[in-house]
Amino acid sequence: MIVGGAVGGASTAHAHVTLGVWSVLLERTADFPELNRGDVLQPLSLSLFENWGVLPLDRGDGRL
Secondary structure, three states, X not given: OEEOOOHHHHHHHHHHHHHOOOOOEXXXXXXXXXXXXXXXXXXXXHHHHHHHOOHHHOOOOOOO
């Protein structure tokens, strides 16, 4: 069980899927209206997202 669907939780869930590990990701918020949770994508993280194929999901407003 992964609690929290922000950058850390989503990355962990993706790693589990890649390794074939079954998990459940729980997030209590249906939408993130503001980036106010302290989640920041560092430049090196962008290469991970590019490799995972999720960069096209970028909304253009700083949120994925």
